[in-house]
Amino acid sequence: MHNTHPGVHIAAKCTAPALGLSLVVLLAAGTITPASPNVRADSPLAWPLERWVGWRDEQINHILTSTLAPTGSDTRKMLARKEVSRASMHAYTVIQECLKADSSYFSKDAGRARELGNFVRFVKAQQWMVIPPGAAGKVPYGLGLEVPDEQYWNLAKPYLEFPELLKSQRFLTAMASPGTYRQALEMIDSINANLPPERKWISLLFDAQFITTVDDAHTYGRMLVMVPNEPVGNSEVADRWIQFGIADPGTYPETRSVSMFTVVRNAETPAKTTTYFSDFMRIRDKQTGKFSIRSNFTMLHDPSLNCYNCHKSSVLPIHPAREYVLDSGGKLAENRANAGELPAKLNNLIMGYGPPNYVYQDTFAYGPCLGPTNRYRSDAFLKSATAGLDISPTSYDRIRNAMHCSNCHNNFGVINYPQAVPTDLDLKAFRTHRGMVQTLVEQGTMPPGNTLTARERQALWRCLMSEYLNMDTKQGILADWLRGDSVSASPAVRN
Ligand code: HEC
Ligand code: HEC
Incomplete structure (x- = not known):
């Protein structure tokens, strides 16, 4: 990837003479007080608002210039997210210096809060994704949360338990090859036979139109299992959206990816939800052939990154490229009978979840x-x-x-x-x-x-x-x- 931004001297560069003059004027007019004696004269803690605004505008210019060099015939101008994160981190080091000295530095002063509030939130949220120097392998904050990914997993884990059937050996074994998908669906049918209508699981096989799985199979094949209205705790219910990567028809790579979004709501305030998420791998032990499911967020080489980059609503709608059913021989075949019905039913739930609350993510900052x-x-x-x-x-x-x-x-x-x-x-x-x-x-x-x-x-x-x-x-x-x-x-x- 090409880095086109100009350099890293921005914080130090400021229009000194002009600012110096206006500082004198402002001081004379009594509109600002000089910084306290124990603050270095060149410390950002001593910058008047005008200097902050000038600095902010330079940083914005820098961040929004983080473009990708055009490749081949593709001449679209686009931002390179890594460069946006890097430029954000550069700005954030200056901000952090002030926050370390005074955590309310940007909020206690009305002018600073107004001029810098959104900017500070944006750069703080984007700088998490920078790979710190010397971090071999794992990006600690790859998800862009306020806590490291591994810690997030530990906090979110109680909400991301797989239903017994979906983590059972017989189910995971059936999901491991296309010839036995039918058995997996039959197991779900037998669970559904004993559930009241509002708790019946909904399963949907499809070819995704947007992205591949993050495992080596890189498949667009999906089996979504939606487990609705499951009681959790005393007064809460959860909808679990569990999405398995499956082999596309005709290809038989070992597909391991599975992901979960759990939307938790209080029965009394249904539009106020909290969402937890993780990507997982179904890992087959070479010796025993047994499966276990492990969160990617605990892996040294975690292929999953920031979910909120795409998941602007907690759950994303399903708009498949193609829907599948299993034909009489148990093979994936295009659903030509009632395609669109199940996705519409599922997608209708999304608006009702209200604004996403990912707990550890400042979604406003984007x-x-x-x-x-x-x-x-x-x-x-x-x-x-x-x-x-x-x-x-x-x-x-x-x-x-x-x-x-x-x-x-x-x-x-x-x-x-x-x-x-x-x-x-x-x-x-x-x-x-x-x-x-x-x-x-x-x-x-x-x-x-x-x-x-x-x-x-x-x-x-x-x-x-x-x-x-x-x-x-x-x-x-x-x-x-x-x-x-x-x-x-x-x-x-x-x-
Ligand atoms: C590049 C965009 C993108 C990113 C990043 C992304 N997803 Fe998704 N995800 C999608 C799309 C699009 C769908 C809708 C189904 C489909 O088309 O595959 C989806 C669907 C899902 C589903 C099924 C429920 C639903 O929302 O429809 C789960 C679970 C899921 N993603 C988990 C995750 C997790 C966990 C992460 C972060 C580790 C993540 N996704 C990151 C694009 C993304
Ligand atoms: C009448 C309400 C309504 C309006 C107006 C609307 N949307 Fe949506 N949009 C929805 C709903 C509901 C969903 C999720 C369910 C679905 O996709 O069927 C959605 C989903 C989406 C998604 C995928 C999910 C996500 O959050 O990224 C995108 C992208 C999107 N809309 C873009 C747009 C754009 C762009 C416009 C304006 C041109 C727009 N929408 C206007 C209701 C609306």
Whole structure:
């Protein structure tokens, strides 16, 4: 990967003469007090607000310049997440120096809180993913949580127990090869026979359209088992979404990945949920042939990284490339009878989970939602964002009216960095090298029920993205927010 950012001298570089002068003026006017005598004159603790703002803007510029060099014919401009994290860490070292001296440094002063609050949260959240120097192997904070991954696993473990059947030898053995998937499904049927309707497990076989498993099989084949409304503790219930990697038809690699998202809610406050997650491997002991399930987060070479990068809503909807059923011979065959029914039933649950609460993750720190409701989009903006697509001005209102994503998404899954920005995640993780937003918008899935033409849907995606972060000017909703603008307070009409 190519690193195009200019260097690491930013904290030291400041427009000294200009700032010096304004400092004198501010001091004379009595608007700020000089730093206490035990603070070094050049310490950031002594910076006046104006210097902080200048520094912040340089850092933002630096972070948003962390682009990937274009490869081959792919000339799209995109942010390289590693570079964003590195540039964030660079800024965070300065911030940390102040926080160490005074943990309320950025919150106790109204000006600093306003100008730097969002920026501090963003860089803090992104710097976790930097691999510390000398850390051979494991990234301690690869998940981007406030606690190291391994510690997270220990905290989350009680919520991520597999149901007895799903961790049993007979089930895991049946899941190990395509010829016995039928037996695995029959075991689930026999569990369901004794459960009341609201607790029956839902299983779905499909070919995923977005990403592969993280094991060596790198398969798109999936078997999702959703275990709903399971009582936990005294007054809580959990929905467990357990997703097994399975072999795609025709290929027989040993598939080991399995993942779980557990959404816990109190029976009395159903829209207030807490979510726990982990990726696991089903590991077969070479000698005994027996299976065990182990969390990736405890592994030295953990292939799983930041889940919130994609999981903006706690559980992501299932929009399969293809659904499968088992044919009379027990082989995976495309479901041509009632495809779409089970995914719709499952996806309908997602909005009801409310905003994700991952406990140890500051989801707010990843920025505001793509497609806010209260923004004016001028014809000139639409024209420039859709240049080359040959969009008639008669389409502008149709596109504008479809741009209100935050109307729903603020309630259950704010679409923010990196999903709302072109990044190397699109390139590296996704089957079509397009992110989830682009795919669901261009396929016509989002916003729900729209009647846009294929061309208008392409235009909609372009408008949303260039409004959020214009990769040429580095301006937009994300940049404004990093500079402390609250999106809800952004002017409804801009000239
Ligand atoms: C690059 C994007 C991406 C990342 C990163 C990601 N996921 Fe997912 N995940 C998806 C998509 C997309 C789906 C929806 C099903 C599908 O298409 O495969 C999904 C589905 C799931 C499901 C099934 C329940 C649901 O949400 O639909 C589980 C469980 C899951 N992921 C766990 C994880 C865990 C744990 C992590 C972090 C270690 C993680 N995922 C990271 C994209 C991602
Ligand atoms: C009427 C409410 C509504 C509006 C408006 C809406 N969405 Fe969604 N969106 C949903 C729901 C509900 C889901 C999850 C269930 C599903 O996919 O069927 C979802 C899922 C998604 C997902 C996958 C899950 C995630 O959180 O990343 C993306 C991406 C997405 N929407 C993008 C958009 C974009 C972009 C817009 C604006 C152009 C938009 N949506 C407008 C309701 C909405």
